[in-house]
């Protein structure tokens with residue numbers, strides 16, 4: 001490559017792109033609308049006094065803008081996406097096809113229930129799958145993401161405590177927990193207390209016992225946990241938690257490792273959210289829609305939020321208000337305006353029905369197999385903090401980088417130059433310089449081998465003292481390494497166009 005800059009500012013097929021608000025021009029529109037004469041319409045009196053300030057572009061300009069942006073991005077449809085804890089797996093196109101059926105896609109949330117019987121039947125069927133796979137008697141469908149599901153679960157627990165006439169103040173969370181767990185507990189008004197981890201990456205039972213008491217409202221545990229390990233002491237933990245009168249919340253974001261194999265209901269869990277957008281392959285990332293249904297134990301089921309879906313002689317019915325609930329139900333309130341993310345429900349059920357129960361189980365087993373293949377292939381060239389096999393994700397630490405001048409962040413950035421989205425880095429916090437790789441079941445062995453080869457070669461170069469690929473990486477991405485702190489604290493959202501060079505006379 002020569003250092004000669006291009007005339008256009010673009011680099012080959014790599015295009016620069018300005019923010020759309022800077023591209024727009026006043027008076028330009030993608031559609032021709034007839035001039036509106038005052039008095040033409042009922043809305044005439046409501047006319048805006050000033051322009052609304054939307055960017056004005058033609059249709060091809062809009063299309064190009066978003067296509068160019070999409071080419072700067074990375075997606076599961078572009079390549080292996082090993083972002084640990086996020087379960088970035090293939091979204092089967094069959095799911096998309098079904099979600100686009102007009103009866104589901106065009107259904108208005110305020111349509112009369114008599115006209116939405118098919119959609120309600122689909123939700124009921126999805127509920128049956130979720131309760132069967134988890135061995136839990138009830139499920140609240142409305143939460144719109146994992147974190148929202150956590151909030152739903154904790155508010156259900158709070159309602160159950162209030163109904164018991166108890167004011168418990170503390171929620172226990174392991175130090176390896178996903179940040180949303182303590183955030184949820186604090187948001188719901190509880191004090192958060194940390195439970196220590198053992199040297200083998202699991203809950204320290206002595207630490208748990210010392211923290212459990214009459215003030216404990218709940219213990220929130222992720223299983224498989226964020227170190228990619230199965231918590232072996234679940235039954236004993238459930239017992240201890242229940243003995244002090246508290247509830248056992250499970251963060252089920254990692255359900256992809258155990259779906260069809262382990263029923264959380266058999267482990268003494270009282271509430272668990274399931275990320276449909278992880279385990280059941282509905283698209284996610286980039287802030288797209290998610291769905292986080294919460295399965296509930298017998299003890300918590302009465303406190304599930306509105307709306308409640310019931311089936312009687314007249315068909316399916318959503319109960320929207322407290323006055324109309326069946327005897328015994330004491331819903332704590334509601335999580336959101338409607339019943340949840342219909343499109344995600346359709347996709348998740350399509351995934352379940354096309355896989356079948358045995359297929360769901362096979363997917364989990366393959367996800368665990370893929371992760372162990374990565375772990376076994378790399379543990380001697382990189383370094384792994386824990387002994388033995390993992391669940392759905394392989395965790396490495398930065399021991400192999402000590403005194404090399406290369407950091408976990410450098411390895412992640414070098415992976416970008418190799419055409420991969422980086423793994424999750426510096427999480428979980430209990431492992432120094434953590435690198436968390438979740439390959440999922442949807443990668444072929446060839447794809448895993450290629451990824452392993454890249455990481456092996458990078459680790460080999462670190463060992464040989466060669467740092468060229470790491471210094472200043474990424475060099476081949478649309479953007480070089482950002483100052484991440486400044487980028488979040490003082491974002492520069494304006495693009496300064498470079499002066500176009502003058503053509504030679």
Ligand SMILES: *Cc1c(COP(=O)(O)O)cnc(C)c1O
Pocket residue numbers: 085086145146147148178180222226251253254275290292
């Ligand atoms: C993804 C994840 C969450 C949060 O789920 P969102 O849908 O992103 O809100 C919570 N806990 C764990 C362990 C996760 O991996």
